[in-house]
Amino acid sequence: MTAETRTELPQATASCCSSTGGCQDGAADAAQADGITTVYEVKGMTCGHCEGAVSSEISEIAGVASVTAVAATGKVTVVSAAPLDEEAVRAAVDEAGYELVGQA
Incomplete structure (x- = not known):
């Protein structure tokens, strides 16, 4: 028999994911109050790698403060x-290898 080793991983905090579904530190939510927010539709995103x-x-x-891409919806804020x-x-x-459909 072998002993099983377990390592407890830290739990995600409430600030991990924004209300838009993107995983971030909340900076985008704060930046939205001080800038122009535009939502685009992008075709072809299917996963987190695509979002990144x-x-x-x-x-x-130039001038971009934050970007939040959500593959599930195809929306990029x-x-x-x-x-x-x-x-x-x-x-x-x-x-990046995807297609901009236009503003959502």
């Missing part, structure tokens, strides 16, 4: 200091 790829590319656009050029968002989503 889209979020990472859009985050590189972007908070920015000023309105974003939709072609810049389209190029970022394309670079």
Whole structure:
């Protein structure tokens, strides 16, 4: 017989997931109060990796404060200091390997 070793993992805190379903520290919720929030529809996201790829590319656009992508809905919420050029968002989503349908 062998002894079984168990390691207790820390439990998620209430601040882990936002009201939009994205896993974050709540920064996006705070940023929404100080910026312009735009919701886009992105085609092709199916998992957390997809969410991360889209979020990472859009985050590189100048003026973006936060990005929350939700694969289950295909929605990407972007908070920015000023309105974003939709072609810049389209190029970022394309670079991630997905298709921007438009604003939701």
